[in-house]
Structure formats: structure tokens, C-alpha cells
Amino acid sequence: MKGYFIIITIISCCIFMLSSCEKFLTEDPKNVVAVTNFYQTENDAILAVNAIYAYLNSTSTGSTAGVYHSTFWVIAGVASDEMNNESIFTPDIDQISKFSESPINNGLQETWTMHYKAITLANIAIARIPGIDMDPTLRTRLVNEAHFLRGLLYFDMVRLFGNIPLVLEEVEPLTPPVTTPNAIYDQIIQDLTAAEDLPDSYPPGQGRGRATKGAAKAILAKVYLTQQxxxxxxxxxxxxxxxxxxxxxxxxxxxxxxxxxxxxxxxxxxxFGDAGGAIIFWEVGQFNVRLLPPQLSVEGVQNAQGWQTPTQNLYDTYDPQDRRREVTYITEVHNPDGTVTTIKPYIQKYWDRAAEPQGNGSANDYPVxxxxxxxxxxxxxxxxxxxxxxxxxxxxxxxxxxxxxxxxxxxxxxxxxxxxxxxxxxxxxxxxxxxxxAEGQRWFDLARTHTLEKLVPVAKPGITPQPKHYLFPIPQREIDLNPNLKQNDGY
Incomplete structure (x- = not known):
């Protein structure tokens, strides 16, 4: 599995600076750094942990997005009573929306790959940073940030796929063994507990997007909630x-x-930021492309394509005066002639109309x-x-x-x-x-409360999840590469 390789690619233009976690990532093959030549200085340690954060938002692999960029939260939304897929450009998401996914699904493969790539970077940071001669307080903090990120990533993976490899060391076998969910959860709790020693906050301008003590405790709470x-x-x-x-x-x-x-x-x-001031479609336009209605083009809004839409049942569930309904959805567009066109509900919550009236590259954050x-x-x-x-x-x-x-x-x-x-x-x-x-919560909530079969058909008539849908299929490519992996039941 490529996610287990122990080569880290780090270059100055694709790694977050210590004071920010929102720079656009790119990659130059000339700047691949072998692990054996890295982890010598305090700056190396900072860059190494920033590289893990970098994999959360966007990567340098062209059309492949980072862990939380545009696939994870979409899967959690469409595999529930929350969203439908309406784009011909996302057939793999369409399968998930209709609960007809198979082990050959690019969205699930991307989710698996990006999580394990980020886990690999966390493993290396946890192993190597303690040996660096540097400020001891910063060294401990960076290691604990890596623990937090590894715990968070494994929490995603065990809920999505169940029995998965637990890769913790810098050097692992090419075909690592599969670990039970209980053992995965034990490690998640251990990692997040270590991360409870992180600071409550950071000085202004130096910590936005970085893990904190509160983040570790909040994710731990969700782990315990999932375990009941x-x-x-x-x-x-x-x-x-x-x-x-x-x-x-x-x-x-x-x-x-x-x-x-x-x-x-x-x-x-x-x-996701604004790529240092440049509008880069794939980097910052995810919410607009996927959620905003294409009809907004009459208002000059760019890149609004409405690939995923809320179910009508979800919209109708709100009291009409619930403030969340008017903030979350858009149901009207304003035409150049002054008339207003009523449209079906689309999700607009991530679009700050006042700050980005043309919507060309939403710089909003994804709220984990x-x-x-x-x-x-x-x-x-x-x-x-x-x-x-x-x-x-x-x-x-x-x-x-x-x-x-x-x-x-x-x-x-x-x-x-x-x-x-x-x-x-x-x-x-x-x-x-x-x-x-659209915050990547709904499938996880329905799965942990065992209500998929009950609630999804209400919002998606004719679609009834089966017991197998409480886990997703292990990507077939991973099974082909690692014979220790076994496909989840029903797939």
C-alpha cells in the first residue's frame, strides 16, 4: 500500500508555515527528501508536522484532494438522509448516494489512500521528532499534535471500514496485518489522551488550524459517544x-x-485559504462547486454547480422560522432584470455572500x-x-x-x-x-444509532440501506495489494 511508504515529500512552497495551516500545496519531484536526510533541526520538526496538516486539506496530486477537502464530508452526507448526488461528473458519489457502491469506487479509494498517507507522516513525526535537539516544550507539542492527527484519522477510518491495518511504526511490512476495531479504538484513545497535553490556545496569528487541548478532548468525547x-x-x-x-x-x-x-x-x-491570494479552482472552490446552485450564474457567481443537494425531506423538516434554515439554504436567485426566480433548496451555508459576492473560490473552513x-x-x-x-x-x-x-x-x-x-x-x-x-456528520450519526434503514427511506423513497451499509467496502485495490485484508460482509 502506497500509504505505508516511508518517504516524505516536503518542499517550502507546499508546507504550511508555522503561523498558518492554509497555504496551497504543490509538489516538485526535485524536492523529495528521504527520511534519513531529514529530522535534523527544529525547523525540520515544524515542517514535518505541518506536512500532516497539509494532507488534511489539499495535496499536490492534481485531481486528488486531501482528507477533508471534498470527498470525506460528501460521502458522509450522501450516504444518509441528508444529501443527493446530482452530478454526472461524480458517478462514484452517485453510487454511494444510492447505496449501490462496490469495492471499486474512486471516492472510497481516495478516502482510504489520503488517510493512510497522512497517518504515515504522523508515524514518522512521532518516531523522529523526539530525537531532535531542539526546544523541549516545542518538541513535545509537535509530537502531541502528530498524536492528535493520527488519532483523528484512525477514528475516521475505523468507523468507515471496520477491520483495518493499524500502522504505527516508521517501518512496517508492505502487507500489514488487519486489526480489530477494539484495538484501533484503544490506540485512538491513547493518541488523543497524549494530545490532551496540547496548549489551550496559541498566540494570535500562530495557531489557527492547529490542534489544541480542547480539540483532543472534543474528539475523545466523540470517540466515547461512538462507543456508547x-x-x-x-x-x-x-x-x-x-x-x-x-x-x-x-x-x-x-x-x-x-x-x-x-x-x-x-x-x-x-x-483551505485563498492560495496566498491566488484563486485556484481545485484548492478553494469545493463548497461552491458542490453545493451552490448553478442558477447563481445570473448573479455573477462563479463555479456554482450544485453537484450535491439537500434532500427535500431535510429542508422540509425545519420550522420555516428556524434561523438555521435561511442560513443553510438558498431558494431564490436574483435576475439582472430585477425579478426573482424560485429554485429548489441548495446549500449555501459556507458562502459568505458579503465577503465573496461572486463566490469565486470560497475560502471557508471545513469544521471538523x-x-x-x-x-x-x-x-x-x-x-x-x-x-x-x-x-x-x-x-x-x-x-x-x-x-x-x-x-x-x-x-x-x-x-x-x-x-x-x-x-x-x-x-x-x-x-x-x-x-x-454538509459537515460530514450524518452518516456517522445514523450508523452509530443504527437508524440507517429506518430514516434513509423517508428522505429517499425507494432506497433502503441494508445491514452491510453500516460499513463501507474495503477498496478492491487495497485487497489486491494486501492479502491480509478481508472484504466487509455483503460486498
Whole structure:
């Protein structure tokens, strides 16, 4: 598997500078650096960890995107009741949207490949940085950042594919053995626990997009949520809440403004930036291409193609006055003659119209996890623990924000009161659906709550997931390369 090779490609124009995690990545074959010739200086250590971050957003491989650039979150959206695929240019995504995917699927192959490439860089950093003569505090921080990223990446992979190779060493066999999910989770928890020693924050201008103590705790909480370890989940969530590092924006519209990137609600996000001022289509246009309606071309908006759209059922689930609906979706376009054309709902939440009126290359971040998620995880865990009052308090924090229109509270989205434990389960799953549209959450939520077969047919009539769809097929190419891999049941 190419993801297990121990050659790292690092060049100055494709590695983030220490103060930023949002530069465009490119690659020059002349600048391939062998591991044996690297990891000599403090700057080498910084660049090595920045290289892991670089694989989260975009790579130098032409049309192949980074881990969170445009495939991961799309798969999680279309393999659920959240989004449909409408593009002839993405047949592999279309298969996933219709639950007809096979082991030969470029989207799944890309997801596998990019995750393991980034894991490989994390493994090398964890092994090599401790031996560098450098500032010990920075050295420890960089190693823990690598632990955080490796834990996050394995968390994605074990949920998507189940039994996978657990590659932890710099030198691994070409065909590594497969590890059980329990062992993978043990390692994820170990990595994220180490990352809890990261700083709470960084000096202004030096840490946007970098892992923090709060990010480690928040992802750990989600790990425990997935494992249904409610006590541990609630404890980690409360540590994040009590830290005082994060808050909800008063207005849901503020969450996705460019000025809010790295702000008080962002716990861990992946930045795409603006390529140092240059508009590079593949680098920063992902949200526009995939989500904004092509009809916006009459308003001069560029690259809006609407490849993935929300299900009508999702849109109709909102109370019409729910602030999240008007922020998340666009249903009108303004024609040059002054008339307005009504269109079906498209997702516009990542488009800051005021900052980018032409939409040519959205520079918005991808939110891996934000504070609203912690509040809803805490509410869910407390409900499972039988602490109904606490659960209602925290879900209603998110509900209250949905009533705010930027000036005053609307008479809508009332607080939940007196829900039974079972009714609360449905309510918090619904609240997550309304809150996290196109944030790569929905398939994971339906999979962990075992509700795929129940909820997907409601939004996609005629499409019924099967038990096999609680995991995705292992890419056939990986099985061909590694005979230790076994295909998931049903594929």
C-alpha cells in the first residue's frame, strides 16, 4: 500500500508555515527528501508536522484532494438522509448516494489512500521528532499534535471500514496485518489522551488550524459517544464546556462568516485559504462547486454547480422560522432584470455572500468539530445516563440559538420540556441533523444509532440501506495489494 511508504515529500512552497495551516500545496519531484536526510533541526520538526496538516486539506496530486477537502464530508452526507448526488461528473458519489457502491469506487479509494498517507507522516513525526535537539516544550507539542492527527484519522477510518491495518511504526511490512476495531479504538484513545497535553490556545496569528487541548478532548468525547461510553463522553464534554475556551455565536449566520474562521465556536477546523491570494479552482472552490446552485450564474457567481443537494425531506423538516434554515439554504436567485426566480433548496451555508459576492473560490473552513457538537454530545450522553434535566438544558442551548434572527428571538423552535429518554434520543438526533448539514456528520450519526434503514427511506423513497451499509467496502485495490485484508460482509 502506497500509504505505508516511508518517504516524505516536503518542499517550502507546499508546507504550511508555522503561523498558518492554509497555504496551497504543490509538489516538485526535485524536492523529495528521504527520511534519513531529514529530522535534523527544529525547523525540520515544524515542517514535518505541518506536512500532516497539509494532507488534511489539499495535496499536490492534481485531481486528488486531501482528507477533508471534498470527498470525506460528501460521502458522509450522501450516504444518509441528508444529501443527493446530482452530478454526472461524480458517478462514484452517485453510487454511494444510492447505496449501490462496490469495492471499486474512486471516492472510497481516495478516502482510504489520503488517510493512510497522512497517518504515515504522523508515524514518522512521532518516531523522529523526539530525537531532535531542539526546544523541549516545542518538541513535545509537535509530537502531541502528530498524536492528535493520527488519532483523528484512525477514528475516521475505523468507523468507515471496520477491520483495518493499524500502522504505527516508521517501518512496517508492505502487507500489514488487519486489526480489530477494539484495538484501533484503544490506540485512538491513547493518541488523543497524549494530545490532551496540547496548549489551550496559541498566540494570535500562530495557531489557527492547529490542534489544541480542547480539540483532543472534543474528539475523545466523540470517540466515547461512538462507543456508547456515556460516562466518559459526558466527562470529556464537560471538560471542554468548563474550559471557557469556546462559546456559541449568538447568531447561527455568524458561524460561517469568513471573519469567524478560527473563532469562539471553532474547536478544530481545516482551512483551505485563498492560495496566498491566488484563486485556484481545485484548492478553494469545493463548497461552491458542490453545493451552490448553478442558477447563481445570473448573479455573477462563479463555479456554482450544485453537484450535491439537500434532500427535500431535510429542508422540509425545519420550522420555516428556524434561523438555521435561511442560513443553510438558498431558494431564490436574483435576475439582472430585477425579478426573482424560485429554485429548489441548495446549500449555501459556507458562502459568505458579503465577503465573496461572486463566490469565486470560497475560502471557508471545513469544521471538523465545533462547540455546538460538544453541547449536543453532552446532552445525548446525559440523557443516556438518566440525567434528564441536564440533557434538556444543553440541547436547549442549541435550540435557543436557532430562534435568534440577528436582532431578536423569534417565536419558533421552542425549548424541549419533559421528553422521555426515548423521545429525547430522537430529538437530539434530529437536532444534529438540522445543525450540521454538509459537515460530514450524518452518516456517522445514523450508523452509530443504527437508524440507517429506518430514516434513509423517508428522505429517499425507494432506497433502503441494508445491514452491510453500516460499513463501507474495503477498496478492491487495497485487497489486491494486501492479502491480509478481508472484504466487509455483503460486498
Amino acid at each position: 461510553d456515556w460516562t466518559a463522553c459526558a466527562a470529556k464534554c464537560k471538560e471542554v464546556i468548563n474550559s471557557g475556551q469556546y462559546q456559541l455565536w449568538d447568531d447561527f449566520a455568524d458561524v460561517f462568516k469568513l471573519s469567524s474562521r478560527g473563532g469562539k465556536e471553532a474547536i478544530f477546523s481545516v482551512g 468539530i465545533r462547540y455546538a457538537d460538544v453541547l449536543l454530545m453532552y446532552a445525548e450522553a446525559e440523557n443516556e445516563l438518566g440525567n434528564s434535566a441536564e440533557a434538556h438544558t444543553y440541547i436547549n442551548m442549541v435550540r435557543k440559538r436557532a430562534r435568534w434572527d440577528g436582532v431578536a428571538e423569534r417565536n419558533t423552535v421552542p425549548d424541549y420540556v419533559g421528553l422521555s429518554q426515548e423521545a429525547f434520543r430522537a430529538a437530539v438526533l434530529q437536532e444534529r441533523r438540522l445543525e450540521f448539514v
